[in-house]
Amino acid sequence: MCTTCGCEDHTHTHPEPGGRRRVSMEKNLLAKNDAFAARNRSYFEARGILALNLVSSPGSGKTSLLVATLERLGSAHSAAVVEGDQQTSRDADRIRAAGAPALQINTGKGCHLDAHSVEHAILELAPPPGALVFIENVGNLVCPAPFDLGEAHKVVILSVTEGEDKPLKYPDMFAAADLMLLNKVDLLPHVDFDEAACLGYALQVNPRLEILRTSARSGEGLQAWIDWLLARSAALVR
Secondary structure (H helix, E strand, C coil): CCCCCCCCCCCCCCCCCCHHHHHHHHHHHHHHHHHHHHHHHHHHHHHCCEEEEEEECCCCCHHHHHHHHHHHHHHHCCEEEEEEECCCCHHHHHHHHCCCCEEEEECCCCCCCCHHHHHHHHHHHCCCCCCEEEEECCCCCCCCCCCCCCCCEEEEEEECCCCCCHHHHCHHHHHHCCEEEEECHHHHHHCCCCHHHHHHHHHHHCCCCEEEECCCCCCCCHHHHHHHHHHHHHHHCC
């Protein structure tokens, strides 16, 4: 565990004696994780499963958005969810209530999911061929960025209740993502949030980033999000 920030397995560094040894340990940690991620990816690809790593800061509304997504999908498309939180099974309970199988991973003091724990969860969930697998990572815009879980895409969720400069403050996460969901857009009339600046910052960090506007409360953008999911799922089985 990092004695400076309390993270159990991380890739960031702190100035201290022996820094070279710390960097070496972090490289070894990522290499080990990448091996498990490659195994997960092979599992998903062999079964035509679209796996997504959902990342955000706490309070972005990603669980509510995921529940709304699952409710709209209904029985038309199989889905399974891996939930990551430091404590409790509250989010997994919400997912199951929405009709999808879910497995909760509690990381304790860890600030992100790793590929090995995801592998165990997937084997237990056993999603059918062609399913959608959502991996809801621990709420954190730093630690999950470099950790490959075997997903096809990282999807970063940013709510309008956060600062529009988040992409500049946490560039690694936005650079690693393929899609950004600008969430809680129903609240735009009630918050001081510069949407144009936010989108500009996000594309400055990652020019290839796709962006969709969403709201679980109003339903805005949900169909565009589902269309994005289904198009990429269909591409896996062609």
